Amino acid sequence: MRFNNILRCTASAAVVGVVAFGFAGGAAAQEGPTTVDDIIVTAQKREQNLQDVPIVVTTLSQEALNGAGVRDIKDLQILTPGMTVTSTQSEASTTARIRGVGTVGDNPGLESSVGVVIDGVYRSRNGVGFGDLGELSRIEVLKGPQGTLFGKNTSAGVINIITEAPSFTPGFNAEATYGNFNAWGIAGSVTGPITDQIAGRLYVAKRERDGFYDVNLGDGPRTETDDQNQDFWTARGQLLILPSDEVSIRLIADYSKRDEYCCVATQIRTGPTYAFIDALSTGTGQAPPAAGFGKLPFSRTAYANRGTGQEMEDMGLSAEANIDIAKWNATLTSVTSWRDWSTVNGMDLDYTGADILYRANDGSYGFELDTLTQEFRLAGATDKLDWLVGVFMTRENISRADSYSYGADYTPFLSFLLTSQLNAANPAIPISPGIIGCLTRPGTTAAGLGGCLVTGGASPAGPTQATGPGFGLGLGVSDHYSQRSDSIALFTNNTWHVTDKFDVTLGLRYTQDKKRLLAVQDNVGTNGAACGGTLANLTALATVLGGAGGAAAGLPTAQRIAGNICLPWANALYDNRRISEETDDGELSGTIKASYRFNDSVMGYGSFARGYKSFGYNLDRVQNGITPVNSLLFPSETVDSYELGLKNTLFNRSVLLNLTYFHQTFQDFQLNTFLGTAFVVESIPELKSQGFDADFVWFTPIEGLSFTSGLTYTDTKYGDFVAGDLTNPGNFPQLSLLPGARASFAPEWSATGSVAFDRSIGAGLKVGFNLTAKYSTEFNTGSDLLPYKMQDAMTLVNGRITLGTEDDRWALDIWAQNLTDEEYVQVAINAPLQGSAFQTTVQPNGTYYNPALDTQTYDAFLGQPRTYGATLRVKY
Known part of the structure; x- marks a missing residue:
C-alpha cells in the first residue's frame, strides 16, 4: 500500500473511458491500455479495475479527453450519455x-445536484x-447519488477530475492553437525533480x-458588437514531497x-409587445415577430443595449498527505x-435594444464563495475486509450583491403594460408616462x-390632479446577502469479501449542516414610493374598474x-x-x-443508495403576489436509488459491455425556476428517474483501432401534485405543466460513440484519427416546461486528425467541434415583462396554460456553433 510509489507513476497512468476512447486524441498521447484490465478507477477511494466496482462509472482517459477536445465540464457532455451541462x-x-x-x-x-x-477537493458550485x-x-463521472465518499453529499452524481501530478522524470509540454472566431491559445507545463x-x-x-x-x-x-467571447489565463503549481517511504504530500x-x-x-419567439419595444429603441429593439407570433428561425443575432461584462x-x-501505517x-x-x-x-435584464432594466458591471451585482474544507480518511485491508472511516468538515461563506437599474425606457414601457391591462378591449388608448x-x-x-384613466394617463390640469411618484433613472435596488454554512460528516465505506466471488459493501454517512443567513x-x-402610492389607492382603483x-x-x-407596479x-x-x-x-x-x-x-451486482x-x-427577492415571503428557506432534497448491473469482459479481455438498470425517487426536489x-427555489414533492445505462468498448485486433459507445434511456418524470403541496402555493400557476410530465433536460434516449485510430506510417511518423458523436432525443430546456422551450433531437460531432512523430516530440492536430454546425438551444427563458404565458385563472381545459392566450416573448441561450482550428504540440 505504498501511496508514494503510486504517486510517482501517476503521470504515466492512462485510463480508457467506457464511453469514449482515443489513442490519437492528442499529440502528447500516452501508451494507452490494450485490454479492459487496464481500466482503473478510484470511485471507492481505492485504485480498482472498473469491472470490479459495483457502480456506474464513466472514466475518461487523457487520450479520450484530448481526442474530443475536452477542456472544461461543458465539453465533457459529448463523451457522457445521460449528461447535460448548460450555462445561462x-x-x-x-x-x-x-x-x-x-x-x-x-x-x-x-x-x-x-x-x-478536483484532485480530491469538493467544489461547491458547478x-x-x-x-x-x-x-x-x-x-470519472459517477452516476446516481453519492452519499458517502465525495465530500458534500450529492443527489445526482459526481464529476471526479484528476489532474497530472508532478513527476520525478523531467518533462516539458507546450502547445499553440489558432481557430475561427479569431481564437488563439498558448499553454505549457514543466515537471521534474527539485531535490531527491x-x-x-x-x-x-x-x-x-x-x-x-x-x-x-x-x-x-453598450459598445461590444459580439458576445460570449473568451479572455482568460490560468496557472497551477504543484509540489510532490516524499520525506520517507511511508509519507507523501501533494501541494x-x-x-x-x-x-x-x-x-x-x-x-426564439417575439410576442405582441414587439411594436412598443421597437418604438422605444432608437435602433431595432428585437427580432421582428413571425407570422401569427410563431417560432422564429434560428439566429445568432441578439439585442442588448447594456453591457454583459463578467469578471471571474x-x-x-x-x-493532501498520505501516511502508511x-x-x-x-x-x-x-x-x-x-x-x-x-x-x-x-x-x-430585458434582452432587448430598448433601455428598460439592467445590472451595471460596477460591483453592484455578483457574488463570492469562500470555502475551507478538511477531510481525514483512514483506510486499510485484510484478507476479508477493505475498510475505510473518515470525517469531512467544511465552512462556506457566500456574499452576494444584487442590483437593478432603471433605463430611460422603463417608465414608458411599464405605462404600455398598464394601459393594455386597463383596457384590453381597446389597445388604442393613448400611452403616456403620466398614467403611473x-x-x-x-x-x-x-x-x-x-378621470385620469379616461385620458389614458395624461393627468388633467387642476390642483387635485397633481402627479404622484414614479421611477427615476439609474440604480433602484441594492441588496446584500451573507450566508455561512458549516457542515460536518462522519462516514465509513467497507467491503466484505464473503467468498472469493461474493462481496458486500456497506457505506454510511451522517451529515450535520448548519446555515445562517443575514440580508438587507x-x-x-425613493424607489418603492410608486408601489406604496398604488397600494394606498388600490380600493379606489378597484372601484373605478368594477363599475x-x-x-x-x-x-x-x-x-x-x-402587481406590475410593485x-x-x-x-x-x-x-x-x-x-x-x-x-x-x-x-x-x-x-x-x-x-x-x-x-x-x-460480474453482477445490485445496490441501494440514499x-x-x-x-x-433563496438569495433573491421572493414574493407571494406582492407580499414578500416570510422565510427564504427551502428544505433538503433526498433520493432513494436502486440499481441492478451486469459487467461483462469478453473476447479475451478485449471487449467491455456493461448494462445497468436504475430507479431513483427524489423527495422535495429543489427546482430553481425563473x-x-x-x-x-420550489420544492417539488416527487421526481422519479428510471431507465438503463449501457457502455461498450472494443479494442479491435487491428493495432491502434478502437470503438466505444454508450447508451442511456431515462424516464424522468414529476409526480402528481397540486398547489397545496408546494411551499408557496402561489407558484403553482407557473409550474402547472409539471405534474406527471417529463422533467426538463431529460431526453428519453442519449447515445455516444467514438472511433479512434493511431498508426505509424514510417520515417518516424504516425497519424491519428478521432471522431466522437452524441445523439439526444428531444427535451424541454425550461424548468416550467412551456412548449416553446423544446429542443428537437440533435447530434453533435467532434473530430480530430493528428500527424506527429512516433516519440511524441511534436504533433499537429487539425480539429473541429460541432463539426456539422448543429443549431441548438441550451436554455430557453421567458423574456422579462414581455407578455404572459401562464394565466392567473383556471382555463376550461383544467390547466393554467392555454396556447391561444400565450403572448410571451421567449429568449434562449444558444449552444456553440462549429469551431475549428489547428494545434501544434511539442514535448520533451
Missing part, C-alpha cells in the same frame, strides 16, 4: 445534470469547472476568442482570471483546502382616478395592475427589509451493494 445569464451559473436530474444554477444559495471534485482544467490524467525528495509541476495557459453572437446595440451605451496552488462579456440571449477570479490551495496495513489521508471564487457581472403618476399620487378618490433588501432613494359591480368586481384587475425590484415592502434566519439539520445517507462474480468475465442535498436559502421577475 452568466458562465458562473453553469449546471450539470445526470440522468435528467440537476438544478439550474442561477441562485448561489443552491448547492449542486451533480458535484465537482461553475468552477467551466474553465481550462489544465493537464488531465482522467475524469521533491518534484514540481507548473502549468500556465492563456486563451482568447471573439464572441459567438452578433449584437444589435439598440439604444446603447497544489492555482489561480484563474477571466475578463469577458457574457451572456446575451436571442429571441478563482484561486485556491490544497494539501504498516502495523495496521492502513493509510491515513488528510486533504485540506481553501478556495475563493468571485464573480462580478453586468446584464441587460396618476395611479400613484396620494389621496386619489375614485372619481379623480376615473433595500430600494435606493356597477363595485370594488369587489374590479379588485382582481386592480391587483394585477398593482414588481420585486420596485416593491415598497422591501424598503430596508432586514432578514436573519438560522437553520440546522442532520441526515443519514449511504449505500449497500452486493456483487457476485459468476466467472472471470461476468442521497441527500442540503437545505438552503418566474419572469426572480429565481425561486
